[in-house]
Amino acid sequence: MNLKIALLPGDGIGPEVLEQAVKCLQAVEETFNHNFTYKEALVGAIAIEKKRNPLPNTTLELCKEADAVLFGAIGDPKYDNDPEAKIRPEQGLLRLRKELELFANIRPVKIFPSLIHNSPLKKDIISKTDFIIYRELTGGIYFGEKKINAEGTVASDLCEYSEKEISRIAHLAFKAAKNRRNKLTLVDKANVLESSRLWRKVVTKIGESYPEVVLDFLFVDNAAMQIILNPRQFDVILTENMFGDIISDEGSVIGGSIGLLASASVGDENALFEPIHGSYPQAKGKDIANPIASILSAAMLLEHFGLFEEAMAVREAVDKSLEKSVVTPDLNAKSQYGTGQVGDFIAHNI
Amino acid sequence: MNLKIALLPGDGIGPEVLEQAVKCLQAVEETFNHNFTYKEALVGAIAIEKKRNPLPNTTLELCKEADAVLFGAIGDPKYDNDPEAKIRPEQGLLRLRKELELFANIRPVKIFPSLIHNSPLKKDIISKTDFIIYRELTGGIYFGEKKINAEGTVASDLCEYSEKEISRIAHLAFKAAKNRRNKLTLVDKANVLESSRLWRKVVTKIGESYPEVVLDFLFVDNAAMQIILNPRQFDVILTENMFGDIISDEGSVIGGSIGLLASASVGDENALFEPIHGSYPQAKGKDIANPIASILSAAMLLEHFGLFEEAMAVREAVDKSLEKSVVTPDLNAKSQYGTGQVGDFIAHNI
Ligand SMILES: CC(C)[C@H](C(=O)O)[C@@H](O)C(=O)O
Ligand SMILES: CC(C)[C@H](C(=O)O)[C@@H](O)C(=O)O
Numbered sequence: 002m003n004l005k006i007a008l009l010p011g012d013g014i015g016p017e018v019l020e021q022a023v024k025c026l027q028a029v030e031e032t033f034n035h036n037f038t039y040k041e042a043l044v045g046a047i048a049i050e051k052k053r054n055p056l057p058n059t060t061l062e063l064c065k066e067a068d069a070v071l072f073g074a075i076g077d078p079k080y081d082n083d084p085e086a087k088i089r090p091e092q093g094l095l096r097l098r099k100e101l102e103l104f105a106n107i108r109p110v111k112i113f114p115s116l117i118h119n120s121p122l123k124k125d126i127i128s129k130t131d132f133i134i135y136r137e138l139t140g141g142i143y144f145g146e147k148k149i150n151a152e153g154t155v156a157s158d159l160c161e162y163s164e165k166e167i168s169r170i171a172h173l174a175f176k177a178a179k180n181r182r183n184k185l186t187l188v189d190k191a192n193v194l195e196s197s198r199l200w201r202k203v204v205t206k207i208g209e210s211y212p213e214v215v216l217d218f219l220f221v222d223n224a225a226m227q228i229i230l231n232p233r234q235f236d237v238i239l240t241e242n243m244f245g246d247i248i249s250d251e252g253s254v255i256g257g258s259i260g261l262l263a264s265a266s267v268g269d270e271n272a273l274f275e276p277i278h279g280s281y282p283q284a285k286g287k288d289i290a291n292p293i294a295s296i297l298s299a300a301m302l303l304e305h306f307g308l309f310e311e312a313m314a315v316r317e318a319v320d321k322s323l324e325k326s327v328v329t330p331d332l333n334a335k336s337q338y339g340t341g342q343v344g345d346f347i348a349h350n351i
Numbered sequence: 352m353n354l355k356i357a358l359l360p361g362d363g364i365g366p367e368v369l370e371q372a373v374k375c376l377q378a379v380e381e382t383f384n385h386n387f388t389y390k391e392a393l394v395g396a397i398a399i400e401k402k403r404n405p406l407p408n409t410t411l412e413l414c415k416e417a418d419a420v421l422f423g424a425i426g427d428p429k430y431d432n433d434p435e436a437k438i439r440p441e442q443g444l445l446r447l448r449k450e451l452e453l454f455a456n457i458r459p460v461k462i463f464p465s466l467i468h469n470s471p472l473k474k475d476i477i478s479k480t481d482f483i484i485y486r487e488l489t490g491g492i493y494f495g496e497k498k499i500n501a502e503g504t505v506a507s508d509l510c511e512y513s514e515k516e517i518s519r520i521a522h523l524a525f526k527a528a529k530n531r532r533n534k535l536t537l538v539d540k541a542n543v544l545e546s547s548r549l550w551r552k553v554v555t556k557i558g559e560s561y562p563e564v565v566l567d568f569l570f571v572d573n574a575a576m577q578i579i580l581n582p583r584q585f586d587v588i589l590t591e592n593m594f595g596d597i598i599s600d601e602g603s604v605i606g607g608s609i610g611l612l613a614s615a616s617v618g619d620e621n622a623l624f625e626p627i628h629g630s631y632p633q634a635k636g637k638d639i640a641n642p643i644a645s646i647l648s649a650a651m652l653l654e655h656f657g658l659f660e661e662a663m664a665v666r667e668a669v670d671k672s673l674e675k676s677v678v679t680p681d682l683n684a685k686s687q688y689g690t691g692q693v694g695d696f697i698a699h700n701i
Contacts, residue, residue: 076542080542081541081542081568081570085552089542091542091543095543120473121472121473121476121579121580122471122472122473122579123470123471123472123473126471142492142510142543142544143543145507147544147545148545149545149548149549153549153552154513154514154515154549155511155512155513155514155549156511156512156545156546156548156549157495157509157510157511157512157545157546158509158510158544158545158546159507159508159509159510160492160507160508160509160510161505161506161507162505162506162507163504163505164504164505165504190593190596191431192426192430192431192439192441193441193445193492193493194492194497194508195497195498195499195506195507195508196506196507196508198499198506199499199503199504199505199506202435202503218431220431221596221597222596222597222599222600223600225575225597225598225600225601226600226601226603226604226609229471229472229579229601229604229605230471230604243540244597246540246571246572247571247572247575247594247597248575249572250572250573250575250576251575251576251579251601253576254576254579254580255579259576279573
């Protein structure tokens, strides 16, 4: 298969982990006789620095032409504590999601048995946890109108959803549930928010076309508790943008292995793959960043194009690195392996 | 001291747990020679049933005249799954917060050492956790304009904050931090939301008047992770309404003792005290609901009026019930004690 892949290393540890994912894709090309081409472009803080734009047009064009985007990480603390900053790295990612219409962010939360001891939760709570979050990614309060009055004393953000925005991701989530354990949980705040009530109405209606899937509802505050109290109860979770941001990050730490979790952001015509962890600027350039989440993002990319055997080869190589403890220090404090060495080991085992 | 206390039992297990709190207040009256008067009123689903209004005017008047409100719980599943319902129990609570200007919801998260084994988290993660959340309670997306178009296909909620709304609760939170470990963490989403950027600006400015307090910032998604990964890092957390709803419920389960956690909602002129748990309709009338959170809400009420010795007597009686395992089945599956018996034991030991 021929695939055009846009590489967006971004900020912090983004470039170094992405490099390892590319090594693995190249190993896949060789082993399975595919032909992938890679083109790199700027995004985030580094793009602001070099082009005064967190998403330069050349980057956007490259992503639109590509079959898929492999993303590193975004963000730099220097912008975070400056409420007056007009340009922010995150705007690059948000605009990219919007322009590519990546309306569904898909995050599997799975427990790696060999890492269960790293979890802050007790083993009997999390073992066998296996759920997947569908987070709406191009609507809601992230993209609603933002206002601040002239005196700078009143600010607002609008959370708006349309039936169309809800139904397209709801269909994806129901389909996923059908292929899994037939359970879908909608997380909302329908006892307070009008937009949540629309979610509940639309999703309930769509549910009628998926009679085999059991649909239930959780208020977001309760969901934040249930994910810790009893994560095994979940199969597919569907939720809006802001709640999904919070709930999926919460979900990502319960397995004790955030350095291992990947995500896909998909739309009708485009797809982007990225690790869940952020830009982790403190670790930049120290050769300690865990490349596995980025490598597993590449595996999700392969799956997206139906290359299941190839993806499995990547996953098995990752499992091997975990078994043999060829891992970065976050997973094993005594480990001597750096980011690049872990990447080499995994690529070599594909 | 004379105190006029409004009792709002509300729905589900609200009435039965509130009854135990009143027993304890009566024991305090006798032991310490105070004179409290109690008047009861309807709120929530039961008020809708009897008066077609989740917050009847007589209830609101009673609360305004009272020195403090002791609240049970609110909510009934029959309204939750009906997106078309025009009247909802929660509206009663929200309107009450607004009318009494209870702008700060204060939730201590403390670990009861004798219950640490009930926590879903590992002991070494949570032991010695002791933080307190200040959640803004009368602004933000809960109270912003709600819209739905005529076709019912587009719905929105507005999240708006003013400098004044932010600064009054910020001052309370900084003062609390001064009396504790001098650390305040603002939880927001300033990399995306305009309203969060206003929070950051206003809180930073106010921080200059509290030089002894170290102020730091966390994005809400990161906060959802940090509360599980390392809850001991927190002293005082300050946040807006919606984030506070999620984060404080998440925080409430890490100790393994949500049936023990109380909260205060305060304004310049009014104060309301309630357990953190909800109406738990499945347990209603079964004499299994844990009354301790409600009893500890009464202790917070006493503290609010400077009755520290009295509050301590209540807390010590609660500790005794935990030590002797005179507790409801949620804390000890083998326990034979009911809600009323636990209430009697605690009241008796004051
Ligand atoms: C960087 C930020 C804007 C982003 C978000 O909140 O969507 C991130 O937290 C994520 O979840 O991908
Ligand atoms: C009942 C509901 C409206 C309420 C809220 O979200 O504020 C509750 O969850 C709470 O936290 O007190």
